[in-house]
Amino acid sequence: MPDVASVFGYLGIEKKSDETYVGGIIISDSYGIPVEFKYTEPIKPTNLQKILYGKSIEKYLTVDVLSKKLIISIQEKPRFILVRDLTLLQTQSKYPIIFLDSIKKETTDADTSDERYRTDMIGKEYKIVYVNNLTSDEYQWLTSISKEIDILEPFSRLKEALDYVCSIK
Template identity: 35%
Template sequence: MNPNREEQNMLLGFSALYETSTHDGYLGAILITDLQGIPQEFRCTHPVKPTTIQKPLYGNTLEPYIGVNLCGIPLIESIQSKPSLIVVHKEFLLGVRITSPCPVIFVRRAGEAIDIKTSGSSETTLRRGRIDCSTGRFQPIIFVPHPDFDDDITSAREILEKIFSYLDPIEPFERMAKAIEVLGKQDKRFQ
């Protein structure tokens, strides 16, 4: 790849929420890379450990609340290197788009989930895009924008199509998980 000057300045953000190794809390993380996937900046939160009272009170909203409000938004606001696109690995993390200055998309491998629709369902369908790797190196991906920011699908597609022949947009989440694991082994506060 021979990127032009504008592409050389483009950055990608990868935002994730991981469970602690002790399974009693969550760590938020964000990795900023260039278009080749070379790290430019990495940040993570200290573990957020909900109390035994908070778990039943929050129920199914606990993980999204921690992921978006306590980890995702503060991490995006703290980064120095501003990305052109933020990729999230859990659909509920699309909630960070409300305050993000750039498009945010959820990416998964094509075929990972099956959508089941029942007749008469009044559910709103999220707009989705699919990209096949032109080199066949990577499994096709499905990407979804925040439902209130449908236009993000166009700019996300443009960026993903530029990089997808040589960079798997899901692989940085594996790197971040390994970094969090190493951090937990080196510093007990991150377990």
Template identity: 35%
Template sequence: MLGYFSIYKSEDETFSGGLLVLNENGIPVSFKYTEPIKPSKIQKIIYGSNLKNYLAFQILSSEELYSPHDVDLILTDDSDLINYIDIDKVIMYIMEVSSDKGFEVKEKEGIIPINQNSSLRFYSSKVLDSLTLKKLKSYIEIFDIFEPFTRLKEALVYICSSKEK
């Protein structure tokens, strides 16, 4: 299973985080999220620029988040998270780049071709084993690996905007 994790910050500095879990065909099997959190002034002062990373760690370190699904890999659209979150799951920041390079992996980063003109560039929190890379390549062949971030962000925006302030 593949997890998509993102943290949304609204204009009024309310945060919500969510994990969308997809099966091997790209079909959602679970969506878990935090209720909107509005940090206090003292939290903003104490955590400073690490506030988002602290919230992400609190969310991702929860065992309840993954049960009953075995998530192989967590993809994120936030490059900061791979450097600040240390959990047993692999967290991977991905982006689409114009590239005609072939498959290339070095330690915790690499490029995987998507089509003739674009590739997936990734940065990982851990060194990837061959099984994880094989699963990632199979997901890329089956569905648009970037599209679920759009759904996840729309859901988090909805969660933050639908709560009474």
């Protein structure tokens, strides 16, 4: 079992074209090698749920159902969990959740003007957004990892794994 100081997570939720949602989490070591992978079964809200929840159905499913279930299910204890969707910052977790984005993008999909969010830079390449303060140790560790590996690349693997899981169902 890897040391708690040496693993971190990648959390993602995908909405498929048939309106199903599936989520996954990869716990990775500092080299980007997976040490744990969990995923949810695809779920599709019923028409009645869509009526009752209205516009909040997506937040409810992604934050309150799928993300929470995934974080509770992991055996490893990550130092923090990285996400690419700002909505996932609202997930209740005992681990810090950090939104990560490349500043090389022309535009960002993230609206970080919310007062609850703190924004920082990791080197000259990445922007991070988080809710609670990061310790200087966590910040330095994230900076160090971002210099060693392509820190965004595992999100592509997570998406591909979720696509695969959905294709074999």
